[in-house]
Amino acid sequence: MIGIFDSGVGGMTVARAIEHICPGYPLIYFGDIARTPYGSKSPETIIEYSKRNTDFLLNHGATVIVIACNSAASTASDALRSHYTVPVLDVITPATRKAAAVTRNKRIGVIGTRATVRSKVYTKGIQAINADCTVISQACPLLVPLVEEGWLNKRETKMILRRYLHPLKRRQIDTLVLGCTHYPLLSTLIQPRIGKRVQLIDSSVEVARYLKEFLDNTPDINNKLLKQKMDSRFFVSDSTAPVRQLADRIFGRTIHLEKVDA
Amino acid sequence: MIGIFDSGVGGMTVARAIEHICPGYPLIYFGDIARTPYGSKSPETIIEYSKRNTDFLLNHGATVIVIACNSAASTASDALRSHYTVPVLDVITPATRKAAAVTRNKRIGVIGTRATVRSKVYTKGIQAINADCTVISQACPLLVPLVEEGWLNKRETKMILRRYLHPLKRRQIDTLVLGCTHYPLLSTLIQPRIGKRVQLIDSSVEVARYLKEFLDNTPDINNKLLKQKMDSRFFVSDSTAPVRQLADRIFGRTIHLEKVDA
Numbered sequence: 001m002i003g004i005f006d007s008g009v010g011g012m013t014v015a016r017a018i019e020h021i022c023p024g025y026p027l028i029y030f031g032d033i034a035r036t037p038y039g040s041k042s043p044e045t046i047i048e049y050s051k052r053n054t055d056f057l058l059n060h061g062a063t064v065i066v067i068a069c070n071s072a073a074s075t076a077s078d079a080l081r082s083h084y085t086v087p088v089l090d091v092i093t094p095a096t097r098k099a100a101a102v103t104r105n106k107r108i109g110v111i112g113t114r115a116t117v118r119s120k121v122y123t124k125g126i127q128a129i130n131a132d133c134t135v136i137s138q139a140c141p142l143l144v145p146l147v148e149e150g151w152l153n154k155r156e157t158k159m160i161l162r163r164y165l166h167p168l169k170r171r172q173i174d175t176l177v178l179g180c181t182h183y184p185l186l187s188t189l190i191q192p193r194i195g196k197r198v199q200l201i202d203s204s205v206e207v208a209r210y211l212k213e214f215l216d217n218t219p220d221i222n223n224k225l226l227k228q229k230m231d232s233r234f235f236v237s238d239s240t241a242p243v244r245q246l247a248d249r250i251f252g253r254t255i256h257l258e259k260v261d262a
Numbered sequence: 263m264i265g266i267f268d269s270g271v272g273g274m275t276v277a278r279a280i281e282h283i284c285p286g287y288p289l290i291y292f293g294d295i296a297r298t299p300y301g302s303k304s305p306e307t308i309i310e311y312s313k314r315n316t317d318f319l320l321n322h323g324a325t326v327i328v329i330a331c332n333s334a335a336s337t338a339s340d341a342l343r344s345h346y347t348v349p350v351l352d353v354i355t356p357a358t359r360k361a362a363a364v365t366r367n368k369r370i371g372v373i374g375t376r377a378t379v380r381s382k383v384y385t386k387g388i389q390a391i392n393a394d395c396t397v398i399s400q401a402c403p404l405l406v407p408l409v410e411e412g413w414l415n416k417r418e419t420k421m422i423l424r425r426y427l428h429p430l431k432r433r434q435i436d437t438l439v440l441g442c443t444h445y446p447l448l449s450t451l452i453q454p455r456i457g458k459r460v461q462l463i464d465s466s467v468e469v470a471r472y473l474k475e476f477l478d479n480t481p482d483i484n485n486k487l488l489k490q491k492m493d494s495r496f497f498v499s500d501s502t503a504p505v506r507q508l509a510d511r512i513f514g515r516t517i518h519l520e521k522v523d524a
Binding site: 033034035040041042045114141142145146148149151155156159160163237238239240242259 | 295296297302303304307376403404407408410411413417418421422425499500501502504521
């Protein structure tokens with residue numbers, strides 16, 4: 001199975017993108033709702049939780065791991081890759097490749113949680129591909145709670161977005177990476193505020209495209225996965241009504257969340 | 263020692279109030295930053311974490327427990343009292359007594375996290391004292407992230423407060439319980455928006471007053487505590503820069519936070 005983990009429910013935008021772009025593969029998702037959010041936690045804590053999540057997915061039959069949480073991907077990718085032998089894909093690398101490929105003026109904006117921005121992982125990733133790129137990052141810690149409250153069209157959300165996006169607009173970026181899996185739900189608010197000429201890069205879609213490419217290139221894993229005739233499963237370490245609503249909204253259908261012990 | 267626990271750093275408003283109102287007693291604080299916030303978690307998860315926190319405080323010499331987290335107090339007080347033999351005080355009961363005592367028109371507002379409001383614990387507590395009181399509750403889930411970001415004087419915070427307080431104002435309350443330990447940091451914004459005639463009840467101050475009364479009335483525990491010549495200690499399950507800044511802001515001095523394993 002394709003194992004996907006996130007600190008919460010936002011990573012389901014990755015699961016949804018994988019469903020669309022890699023249809024026919026069974027998914028196993030783990031959302032660590034009991035410990036969400038990771039974005040404000042220390043690196044040591046994020047690494048510990050990421051290992052627990054990976055163990056859970058491997059024990060339930062995952063053969064590929066996708067880190068669908070930007071905070072975990074920015075902080076724990078190296079630790080996981082050195083600790084496990086299965087392939088570990090992260091939600092960050094594909095978006096950096098895409099951003100570096102599509103920018104024309106070499107000025108790229110990145111928005112994310114505090115942990116993601118502090119790690120400078122997008123900046124380093126983009127500049128490793130093209131050292132001429134200038135990357136301007138902005139931490140947007142209030143966007144996750146706003147999305148989780150379902151305030152997707154409220155005036156306050158628009159004002160807070162304008163405040164966060166203003167410094168990026170002033171620096172005349174032409175490409176903006178949505179460096180958090182919750183942000184695609186705000187993309188219709190982000191586009192007019194950052195400017196219609198700025199290309200938005202959705203890290204959830206990019207990692208799904210990257211996974212498709214990876215599977216096409218590794219036939220042994222691909223064949224093993226395609227032989228597994230299992231249904232996709234969605235596990236969470238805690239389940240509340242707003243979480244279930246957000247999951248259903250992301251998928252556009254009712255998602256059965258299985259609660260496991262925290 | 264007086265043991266105090268909270269889901270995070272907000273409960274330090276309780277520790278500060280106890281320092282002021284019960285000077286000379288050694289405090290031991292545990293803030294479960296690694297798992298914050300509790301307000302959006304399920305009852306089972308909140309009870310499990312509250313037991314872990316109480317065990318930690320007891321193992322470090324606490325002889326009285328103060329639940330400084332409204333979400334934990336509303337959900338786990340009964341479970342802790344039936345599980346442990348030490349006195350367990352909670353941040354809710356004293357505020358309900360105070361609100362019922364000071365209201366003139368018997369219309370009391372309560373603001374808190376989703377978990378606190380869902381539990382109806384303030385409503386039940388106030389109406390157990392005076393069945394004539396009408397209690398109007400409002401969940402304000404975005405206030406904790408706004409305080410933790412330090413957005414204490416931003417226009418968006420004021421707008422969000424106005425949105426949350428509007429239904430309470432319309433119902434003509436004369437008393438408003440700040441049912442979350444983060445909210446005292448917003449009281450100067452709340453007072454003009456709810457109206458200057460509305461009396462604010464600070465649950466942190468009320469539990470400290472209640473503790474003073476409790477200690478005066480239980481000389482054996484009181485004498486034991488006063489003999490302990492120990493310094494107060496502040497433990498957290500995770501430590502980040504914004505947490506340390508908020509702790510210092512609450513106390514008005516530098517607080518040494520000791521990180522323990524999550």
